[in-house]
Amino acid sequence: MKKRAFAICFALLVWALFAYSAYAAGGMPRLVDWAELLSDSDAEELLDKLNEISERQQTDIVVVTVNSLEGKSAMEYADDFYDNNGYGYGDGRDGILFLISMEERDWHISTAGYGITAVTDAGLEYMSEAFMDYLSGGDYYAAFITFAELCDDYITQAMTGEPYDADNLPEEPFDIIWTIITALGIGFIISLIVTGIMKGELKSVGRQIRADDYIKKGSMRLSENSDLFLYRHVERREKPKENNSDRQSPQGGSSTHTSSSGATHGGGGGKF
Amino acid sequence: MAAMQEYKCPCCGGAIAFDSRIQKMKCPFCDTEFEMDTLAGYDSQLRNDQADNMIWETDRGEEWQDEEVAGLRSYACRSCGGEIICDENTAATSCPFCGNPVVMKRQVSGMLRPDYVIPFQLDRKAAKAALKKHYEGKRLLPQIFKDQNHINEVKGVYVPFWLFDTSADVHMRYRATKMRTWSDSRYDYTETSFFSVSRGGTIGFETVPVDGSGKMPDDLMESLEPFDISKAVDFQTGYLAGYLADRYDVDAGQSAMRANERIRKSAEEAFAATVRGYGTVTKEAGSIQLNSKKVTYALFPVWILNTTWEGKNYLFAMNGQTGKMVGDLPLDKAAYRRWLFGLTGTIGAAIFAVFVLLWLL
Incomplete structure (x- = not known):
């Protein structure tokens, strides 16, 4: 009997250890694809990546897709999902959760603990620019991979004590093909202009359209000179309303709020 | 009794009438208001328009002896x-x-x-x-042509x-505009003033x-x-x-x-050069005698x-x-192509180097 209990305990321990590595503390996997946007193989690969980064960085990187937010705002849903499913490493419950909802076409990134430090408002803006094209284009796998890799990069950068922020954004990856094509394109346009000038040197024959050389000097007399005001039109246009939400905080840093469970979250979101 | 003078609206061309309420001429079609003097002045400017006369008498000449x-x-x-x-x-x-x-x-x-x-x-x-000098410094001239x-x-x-x-007697008429913009707390305003400008x-x-x-x-x-x-x-x-x-x-x-x-x-x-101080100037009529x-x-x-x-x-x-x-x-077409692609390569490489430098810094 004791042996059996021991065996069960041992099995549970092994399972727990395994679960701890593959799953977040609460038992939910780091990829929850309820909207079924990913193929099985893509889902598997993405989950492997999320697990690998999460364990290495000791910060949960989570991707959640849902069909509907069930009446909540994207921020509330993402925060609650994070809090209720026990994501997060350590006391700070460090983690970053990426939620997209298909019905509302909302996306939201909720950060907690060290995730708040690593992903600043400016960093989030940059991140969203990087995955937005994939997201809008329906390439969800690429969007999530981009998100995961950027999170990895952000956390590594934050460890140095200087997280990516308004005055310290990640460098664009060097796209060699784009650079070569652009450089050659600009070079070609400049060359066209230069060779055009060289071609022009060969031409010296053209018609004269004016007779300016033959105006008798001082012969011009202005005898009629009237400027008559006729009418005026006034057009009135309403000023564009200033949009506060678009305003970027110049100070940098991360803005935070408190979720329904009382936990502190950062992040942000939008439509795709 | 003075003859009825009928004016056309300088803005839209419709027949214009006196509006007793504002004591001004007002176009019933486009609602533009005018001072009476403005219309009279514009009318006399229009009357000045003439047809060209640029005929030369060319029958003179000396015969050979x-x-x-x-x-x-x-x-x-x-x-x-x-x-x-x-x-x-x-x-x-x-x-x-x-x-x-x-x-x-x-x-x-x-x-x-x-x-x-x-x-x-x-x-x-x-x-x-x-x-010989005409040939010099022209890089796309075929060498063989030079030689x-x-x-x-x-x-x-x-x-x-x-x-x-x-x-030449010149008479020109232009439609010119001046623009002014200002704003209050809610609106941006753009005021366009139209002028009839004549020069002769x-x-x-x-x-x-x-x-x-x-x-x-x-x-x-x-x-x-x-x-x-x-x-x-x-x-x-x-x-x-x-x-x-x-x-x-x-x-x-x-x-x-x-x-x-x-x-x-x-x-x-x-004469157009004497029309100054306007945002746009469009020629409406012109004649030369x-x-x-x-x-x-x-x-x-x-x-x-x-x-x-x-x-x-x-x-x-x-x-x-x-x-x-x-x-x-x-044109030396082969030399043209050489220059075009050579320069494209050289300038392209230089720009590429600049891109790399900018990225590294």
């Missing part, structure tokens, strides 16, 4: 029809226009005697040197020009030249301008010695149209050089007075 004609010979090219005159001692062996050696002797007759001539001031050697520099013939030709003198006056033109030779390309001759007419002298047949003179075959009446185009352009621009018109017939000195290359005839001309050399040159 018999003794002058006796010393001159006329040659006609059987190939291109070009006709030239020279003194009896100058043998024309080939046509200066097409290079064809077949020429036919004729009697000089029935043409106007030139009023003036600008004598040649530069000689054959200067023309050849100028052509083979075989000029078929260099001919000094007196080219007939009609010279037009006139005083006179401007004189002297010796506007038009090439009277149908054989000489007009653009080639116009490219040779300007000639210094103050150096012109009264025509004497003696000036023709050793040179060829082209016979005019485009008469003054036909040439006047070309002169008119140039006079109109310059006159309109001169030419007064005190005078047409003279003059011979201008031109060195004609021609060369054939790859079956194509290249014609160059040098102003025999100022030395200005003109003439289109052939």
